[in-house]
Amino acid sequence: MATRKVRTSPRKRPTQDRSKQTVDTIVEATARVLVSEGYERATTNRVAEVAGVSVGSLYQYFPSKESLVAAVVDRHSDHMMCVFREAIAGAATLPLREGARVVITAMVDGHDVEPELHRVCAEQIPRVGRLGRLLEDLDTHASPSLVAYLQSRAHELVVKDIELATFVLVHSVETVLHRVLSTRRVVPRDVLIDELTALCLRYLTATAPDEPARAQRTVRS
Amino acid sequence: MATRKVRTSPRKRPTQDRSKQTVDTIVEATARVLVSEGYERATTNRVAEVAGVSVGSLYQYFPSKESLVAAVVDRHSDHMMCVFREAIAGAATLPLREGARVVITAMVDGHDVEPELHRVCAEQIPRVGRLGRLLEDLDTHASPSLVAYLQSRAHELVVKDIELATFVLVHSVETVLHRVLSTRRVVPRDVLIDELTALCLRYLTATAPDEPARAQRTVRS
Amino acid sequence: MATRKVRTSPRKRPTQDRSKQTVDTIVEATARVLVSEGYERATTNRVAEVAGVSVGSLYQYFPSKESLVAAVVDRHSDHMMCVFREAIAGAATLPLREGARVVITAMVDGHDVEPELHRVCAEQIPRVGRLGRLLEDLDTHASPSLVAYLQSRAHELVVKDIELATFVLVHSVETVLHRVLSTRRVVPRDVLIDELTALCLRYLTATAPDEPARAQRTVRS
Amino acid sequence: MATRKVRTSPRKRPTQDRSKQTVDTIVEATARVLVSEGYERATTNRVAEVAGVSVGSLYQYFPSKESLVAAVVDRHSDHMMCVFREAIAGAATLPLREGARVVITAMVDGHDVEPELHRVCAEQIPRVGRLGRLLEDLDTHASPSLVAYLQSRAHELVVKDIELATFVLVHSVETVLHRVLSTRRVVPRDVLIDELTALCLRYLTATAPDEPARAQRTVRS
DNA sequence: GATGAATGAGCGTTCATTCAT
DNA sequence: CATGAATGAACGCTCATTCAT
Numbered sequence: 001m002a003t004r005k006v007r008t009s010p011r012k013r014p015t016q017d018r019s020k021q022t023v024d025t026i027v028e029a030t031a032r033v034l035v036s037e038g039y040e041r042a043t044t045n046r047v048a049e050v051a052g053v054s055v056g057s058l059y060q061y062f063p064s065k066e067s068l069v070a071a072v073v074d075r076h077s078d079h080m081m082c083v084f085r086e087a088i089a090g091a092a093t094l095p096l097r098e099g100a101r102v103v104i105t106a107m108v109d110g111h112d113v114e115p116e117l118h119r120v121c122a123e124q125i126p127r128v129g130r131l132g133r134l135l136e137d138l139d140t141h142a143s144p145s146l147v148a149y150l151q152s153r154a155h156e157l158v159v160k161d162i163e164l165a166t167f168v169l170v171h172s173v174e175t176v177l178h179r180v181l182s183t184r185r186v187v188p189r190d191v192l193i194d195e196l197t198a199l200c201l202r203y204l205t206a207t208a209p210d211e212p213a214r215a216q217r218t219v220r221s
Numbered sequence: 222m223a224t225r226k227v228r229t230s231p232r233k234r235p236t237q238d239r240s241k242q243t244v245d246t247i248v249e250a251t252a253r254v255l256v257s258e259g260y261e262r263a264t265t266n267r268v269a270e271v272a273g274v275s276v277g278s279l280y281q282y283f284p285s286k287e288s289l290v291a292a293v294v295d296r297h298s299d300h301m302m303c304v305f306r307e308a309i310a311g312a313a314t315l316p317l318r319e320g321a322r323v324v325i326t327a328m329v330d331g332h333d334v335e336p337e338l339h340r341v342c343a344e345q346i347p348r349v350g351r352l353g354r355l356l357e358d359l360d361t362h363a364s365p366s367l368v369a370y371l372q373s374r375a376h377e378l379v380v381k382d383i384e385l386a387t388f389v390l391v392h393s394v395e396t397v398l399h400r401v402l403s404t405r406r407v408v409p410r411d412v413l414i415d416e417l418t419a420l421c422l423r424y425l426t427a428t429a430p431d432e433p434a435r436a437q438r439t440v441r442s
Numbered sequence: 443m444a445t446r447k448v449r450t451s452p453r454k455r456p457t458q459d460r461s462k463q464t465v466d467t468i469v470e471a472t473a474r475v476l477v478s479e480g481y482e483r484a485t486t487n488r489v490a491e492v493a494g495v496s497v498g499s500l501y502q503y504f505p506s507k508e509s510l511v512a513a514v515v516d517r518h519s520d521h522m523m524c525v526f527r528e529a530i531a532g533a534a535t536l537p538l539r540e541g542a543r544v545v546i547t548a549m550v551d552g553h554d555v556e557p558e559l560h561r562v563c564a565e566q567i568p569r570v571g572r573l574g575r576l577l578e579d580l581d582t583h584a585s586p587s588l589v590a591y592l593q594s595r596a597h598e599l600v601v602k603d604i605e606l607a608t609f610v611l612v613h614s615v616e617t618v619l620h621r622v623l624s625t626r627r628v629v630p631r632d633v634l635i636d637e638l639t640a641l642c643l644r645y646l647t648a649t650a651p652d653e654p655a656r657a658q659r660t661v662r663s
Numbered sequence: 664m665a666t667r668k669v670r671t672s673p674r675k676r677p678t679q680d681r682s683k684q685t686v687d688t689i690v691e692a693t694a695r696v697l698v699s700e701g702y703e704r705a706t707t708n709r710v711a712e713v714a715g716v717s718v719g720s721l722y723q724y725f726p727s728k729e730s731l732v733a734a735v736v737d738r739h740s741d742h743m744m745c746v747f748r749e750a751i752a753g754a755a756t757l758p759l760r761e762g763a764r765v766v767i768t769a770m771v772d773g774h775d776v777e778p779e780l781h782r783v784c785a786e787q788i789p790r791v792g793r794l795g796r797l798l799e800d801l802d803t804h805a806s807p808s809l810v811a812y813l814q815s816r817a818h819e820l821v822v823k824d825i826e827l828a829t830f831v832l833v834h835s836v837e838t839v840l841h842r843v844l845s846t847r848r849v850v851p852r853d854v855l856i857d858e859l860t861a862l863c864l865r866y867l868t869a870t871a872p873d874e875p876a877r878a879q880r881t882v883r884s
Numbered sequence: 885g886a887t888g889a890a891t892g893a894g895c896g897t898t899c900a901t902t903c904a905t
Numbered sequence: 906c907a908t909g910a911a912t913g914a915a916c917g918c919t920c921a922t923t924c925a926t
Contacts, residue, residue, distance in 0.1 A: 054908045097431055127344040171400050172393035179392050199424050206427030275891045496887045539873055568787040613842050614835035621834050641866045648869030717912045
């Protein structure tokens with residue numbers, strides 16, 4: 001696929017407080033415009049207007065529209081990852097059953113913070129280049145700690161490949177939550193949490209009635 | 222979010238053979254351009270050029286760029302749904318263990334047919350209006366037959382709400398497959414099938430070690 | 443001003459009845475489309491569709507869009523001129539007072555025949571080339587007979603230059619009628635006729651209170 | 664008749680001097696292009712080129728081609744109305760005979776200022792929406808002061824309905840002047856003024872030989 | 885002839901980006 | 906540095922006209 005080269009990293013490290021403030025204002029304005037206009041109709045001029053700065057200033061800090069949107073995606077992703085990692089950290093010593101519920105609850109809550117922005121990030125912004133961070137961050141930032149946690153709970157698990165299992169579950173849970181949000185399907189919060197917790201626990205720890213016992217499990221037990 | 226109204230339904234039913242051929246050529250060209258240029262860089266003039274017709278001809282059959290892309294998404298979605306439904310139909314009389322594997326295998330295969338087009342559809346095309354059909358079709362076209370199948374196998378299940386379970390599984394499997402494809406993660410086909418089958422079977426039929434047995438299951442056993 | 447050369451005369455003399463019928467149908471359809479869509483939005487394809495023929499056939503008879511519109515203008519102008527000339531002919535032996543009223547009544551009626559088409563012809567169709575016939579025909583077709591009539595009534599007149607006076611009156615009456623129609627101003631038919639007749643008669647035959655008597659009139663009287 | 668909605672009001676009030684200059688340049692260029700190419704062949708890109716600015720700049724100030732043309736029509740109409748109103752104001756205390764001549768002279772002069780632009784405005788630009796201002800302004804801007812003037816001279820008049828008479832005369836004079844200009848008919852300026860003045864005075868103040876005297880006139884005299 | 889699918893030059897318009905002030 | 910007027914490549918789309926069938 002053809003790709004053009006555009007700068008996507010912020011043009012300057014804002015050392016002064018005022019600059020930092022301006023950058024924040026611009027990112028915030030971008031988020032608002034993305035939500036109100038949608039990705040395709042969002043324009044840099046509109047963002048500048050909403051931010052209360054001139055386009056020129058905007059381009060002082062962000063070298064391209066893409067970098068602007070990337071900043072929003074980054075911020076949103078950072079926020080979600082933060083919530084997730086905190087939950088995982090808090091679950092560190094908990095048994096799987098409770099740990100899973102804690103993490104899933106965090107993910108459910110994470111989707112409720114800025115649901116509209118999340119929708120735009122997930123549905124309208126092309127997941128190309130830096131713009132795809134939202135899902136990639138799940139793999140690069142959330143999964144490792146989860147893998148570590150699961151490894152610490154390996155004795156409870158039936159799955160062989162913890163990394164693969166994490167990959168499967170993280171994306172399954174994320175996608176189900178997103179689809180519920182996106183289709184405005186009415187699923188009570190606790191039902192959702194119960195169901196996703198069940199999905200995780202059974203996949204990780206249960207064996208289907210006629211499922212052949214795993215080699216290593218057999219050996220261990 | 223602001224949305225403008227654009228015609229997205231085909232402009233005329235092509236009655237003559239020549240027209241029908243032209244329409245097919247155009248849709249095919251659109252798919253090719255989407256893959257080679259990406260959604261944002263795809264232009265109607267380029268599509269016409271690749272199709273070997275004039276822009277005018279293109280607009281005889283498709284009233285807008287959006288309708289053009291919608292046709293591609295539709296065709297792709299139709300194709301996948303067809304594969305899925307056939308698999309589900311074929312699984313109708315099979316026990317869950319085998320049925321699940323059959324359906325999942327079909328989904329894996331479905332993602333291998335036009336993987337690059339699938340990526341564009343799933344990652345670059347904004348899921349707005351008719352363009353969101355790909356995922357919606359899972360709910361509207363694939364899920365009902367799956368629900369029916371699972372209901373016929375209700376005696377094997379531990380889940381209470383079959384519709385919700387189907388929703389969870391369909392999107393989980395779809396997303397995992399898509400992420401594997403999209404991140405070029407190397408997972409052998411049979412491992413993938415095994416893992417996803419395990420996910421489904423355990424979620425549907427197993428009980429986690431310390432999971433409180435469900436009311437109705439208890440009664441039955 | 444730049445002008446392009448386009449054929450504007452009908453491509454063929456329709457000798458056969460069927461052809462003539464087709465031509466009529468097309469001209470009629472053009473008129474209808476002009477009224478319903480306006481000049482700028484009227485397209486040859488739409489005209490063909492309304493006429494129930496193919497664009498190809500349309501171009502067999504009319505070499506360009508301009509020729510199509512010209513045919514409508516011509517037909518409309520012909521019709522009006524016909525009405526006017528008949529009135530003038532009928533007034534030939536009447537004294538000015540009655541003759542003027544007869545002709546003006548005809549002009550009023552002429553504007554009521556196809557008022558919507560008249561509006562389009564007068565307001566939307568650029569009066570360039572053959573498309574300007576509507577007003578030109580007043581000068582070339584209606585005025586000469588009027589001049590002749592007025593010359594036969596010269597003894598009643600105070601105006602020196604009958605041709606100029608005719609020019610003045612014809613366009614004055616035409617324009618007033620058109621503006622009344624166009625602005626949807628409510629002026630009862632007989633008030634309009636009375637007023638325009640007064641305009642004509644006074645201009646042609648009266649002398650303003652302190653107007654210096656004309657040389658030739660002085661001599662004559 | 665079908666009409667689409669297009670923005671026709673200027674997009675932004677030019678606050679800075681540079682902007683104002685640009686706007687003027689663009690309007691001037693539009694007028695030049697309208698004259699040189701005609702309305703239908705005039706394009707926004709050509710206007711921008713002639714104005715020496717980019718299309719983008721043009722669209723900063725004018726949201727559509729129609730608004731561009733409307734600005735030219737407005738400017739032209741404003742100019743003419745200004746000339747007319749000044750003449751009417753100057754005639755305020757004059758007796759009808761002289762007042763009529765003053766106003767008519769102004770109208771004749773008004774048609775000589777930018778005759779080619781006037782032709783385009785009157786003959787090629789469709790009188791639809793804001794584009795029809797030229798003639799409408801006669802009614803809304805010129806007529807009221809004329810009516811007032813005539814009312815102040817009511818004792819000299821034979822016409823009953825001063826508003827109707829003004830409507831008749833304003834459009835008559837305007838149209839005759841325009842037709843003379845448009846057909847390149849050679850009529851010496853003073854002949855034209857004499858003739859139109861005669862038209863007005865006789866219509867307003869004279870009684871045709873066998874015309875029944877008006878009720879109120881009879882009473883008065 | 886008649887058809888209507890095909891043509892393609894060219895339109896109005898947008899918007900990311902630049903740069904004179 | 907900030908401003909915002911200016912830029913112009915490039916887009917989606919129209920429609921008078923042609924020509925293979």
